[in-house]
Amino acid sequence: MNPPDDDQLREILPRLRRFAVSLTHDPSDADDLVQATMEKAIGHWQRRRPDGDLRAWLFSILYRQFLDGRRRAGRYARLLQLFTSEPQTSASAEDIVVVNASWDAFDQLPPEQRALLMLVSVEGLSYREVSETLDIPMGTVMSRLSRARRSLRELDEGESREKRPAPSLRRLK
Amino acid sequence: MNPNQPTEQDLHAYLDDQLDAERRQWVAAWLQANPERAAELEAWRRDAQHLRARYANPEQWPANPALDPAAIRRRQRAGQRRWLATAAMLVMALGIGLTGGWTMRDMTSPDSPPPMADAVQAYRLFTADVSLDGHDAIDKGHIVDANDATATTAPVPASHGREQIARLFRAHFSDGIMPPDLSAAGLEMTDARLLATDQGPAAMVVYRDQSGRQMMMYIRPPGAGHHMLEPGKRVDGKLMAQYWSKGNYNYAIVSQPDDPNAAMLEQMLRES
Numbered sequence: 468m469n470p471p472d473d474d475q476l477r478e479i480l481p482r483l484r485r486f487a488v489s490l491t492h493d494p495s496d497a498d499d500l501v502q503a504t505m506e507k508a509i510g511h512w513q514r515r516r517p518d519g520d521l522r523a524w525l526f527s528i529l530y531r532q533f534l535d536g537r538r539r540a541g542r543y544a545r546l547l548q549l550f551t552s553e554p555q556t557s558a559s560a561e562d563i564v565v566v567n568a569s570w571d572a573f574d575q576l577p578p579e580q581r582a583l584l585m586l587v588s589v590e591g592l593s594y595r596e597v598s599e600t601l602d603i604p605m606g607t608v609m610s611r612l613s614r615a616r617r618s619l620r621e622l623d624e625g626e627s628r629e630k631r632p633a634p635s636l637r638r639l640k
Numbered sequence: 641m642n643p644n645q646p647t648e649q650d651l652h653a654y655l656d657d658q659l660d661a662e663r664r665q666w667v668a669a670w671l672q673a674n675p676e677r678a679a680e681l682e683a684w685r686r687d688a689q690h691l692r693a694r695y696a697n698p699e700q701w702p703a704n705p706a707l708d709p710a711a712i713r714r715r716q717r718a719g720q721r722r723w724l725a726t727a728a729m730l731v732m733a734l735g736i737g738l739t740g741g742w743t744m745r746d747m748t749s750p751d752s753p754p755p756m757a758d759a760v761q762a763y764r765l766f767t768a769d770v771s772l773d774g775h776d777a778i779d780k781g782h783i784v785d786a787n788d789a790t791a792t793t794a795p796v797p798a799s800h801g802r803e804q805i806a807r808l809f810r811a812h813f814s815d816g817i818m819p820p821d822l823s824a825a826g827l828e829m830t831d832a833r834l835l836a837t838d839q840g841p842a843a844m845v846v847y848r849d850q851s852g853r854q855m856m857m858y859i860r861p862p863g864a865g866h867h868m869l870e871p872g873k874r875v876d877g878k879l880m881a882q883y884w885s886k887g888n889y890n891y892a893i894v895s896q897p898d899d900p901n902a903a904m905l906e907q908m909l910r911e912s
Contacts, residue, residue, distance in 0.1 A: 473708075473709040473710055473713075476709040477708065477709060480707055480708075481698035481699040481701065482698060484698055484701060484704075484707070485695050485698035488695075489695065498704050498706070498707060501704075501707050502706060502707055502712070505707060505709060505712045506712055506715075506716065509709065509712055509713060509716065510716065570690065570691075570694055573691065573694070584688075584691060585691070585695070587656055588656070588687075588688035588691050588692060589691055589692050589695050593658060594653070594656075594658060609648070609649045609652065612652050613648050613649075613652060616652070616684045616687065619687055620680075620683055620684070620687070623687070
């Protein structure tokens with residue numbers, strides 16, 4: 468097996484950060500996720516299918532790490548809830564600094580749908596690649612894609628009706 | 641499913657440009673005739689563009705050097721080194737623990753006194769105060785000190801001759817070295833005793849030169865665990881003990897440190 472090619476990895480790095488931000492909403496959480504992904508990728512380089520697409524492989528590692536992290540966080544939140552009897556909410560979308568514009572409708576989608584839309588619409592992966600990356604059957608890719616696009620429309624129209632606030636400076640962390 | 645109407649899947653695939661040319665043309669034509677679905681599709685297309693614009697140019701985001709593959713690799717190597725160092729430390733700690741435990745065992749076990757300390761003690765007991773109390777060694781030997789841990793038999797008076805001593809050695813130290821006859825050098829055997837140790841019989845033979853100076857040859861079985869002695873010497877108070885192992889026995893010569901006869905005796909014993 469070839470050792471990981473650092474230049475190849477460097478080239479994909481911005482896309483990984485972007486995918487991570489779309490999932491976590493928080494740039495520093497996103498970079499933690501990317502770092503964990505890179506560590507796994509470099510450590511498990513020989514498990515990569517040699518003919519497979521490097522980008523799709525890295526996205527799939529990142530997505531799995533994200534889901535694992537959320538499961539752990541979920542357990543932690545439930546545990547906290549036992550003590551505080553207050554549900555812990557996720558970080559505010561206000562913390563996003565790197566993305567260009569506010570779009571609450573998209574941020575309100577469940578992460579599974581956000582991941583799908585990012586991979587299809589932004590990264591331009593084929594449905595087949597998306598199915599492998601997210602580890603879901605093709606049928607689920609299609610039904611989830613349909614649900615995601617319809618939900619986004621509904622949320623966006625609701626947002627417009629509520630009179631969107633004037634664009635303001637985003638808080639930088 | 642109506643074959644004259646594209647499925648939902650077709651519409652998404654059309655939008656995402658994942659249809660073959662023929663099917664794409666067919667969907668496009670159908671959309672012309674169905675403006676309502678075309679408008680819906682157009683809204684989805686705008687959403688996709690919106691999303692692409694929102695996440696455009698991630699390569700222009702502030703760089704995070706910690707994410708560079710080289711940095712990750714460096715940290716992983718450092719982590720590996722840390723792991724190895726930790727493992728090495730554990731192994732070392734285990735080693736220290738074992739060695740320490742062994743040393744402690746040596747230090748705390750009854751066999752811990754310096755080599756051939758019993759020889760020095762025997763010498764002290766049976767020779768040192770001879771001149772003080774005025775008795776000669778042979779008489780003193782008849783007194784059995786009940787407080788002494790090592791029982792002693794009655795001394796074999798040297799006057800009874802070498803023959804008796806030789807018999808004693810043959811009986812108890814069959815392949816040991818006999819105490820040599822040093823009378824040619826002016827040394828008399830003045831005392832010979834059989835002593836008991838944990839490991840079996842020991843014996844001491846005292847020589848006295850013409851000026852009254854005494855030295856002692858001592859033979860005993862090796863210590864616990866058949867521990868053989870590295871040859872050595874040490875000064876213990878006003879006495880010097882030289883010791884070594886040979887065959888199945890440990891030997892010692894206890895004398896005054898400046899007694900030249902001790903060196904002669906040692907050489908004779910070690911060469912025989």
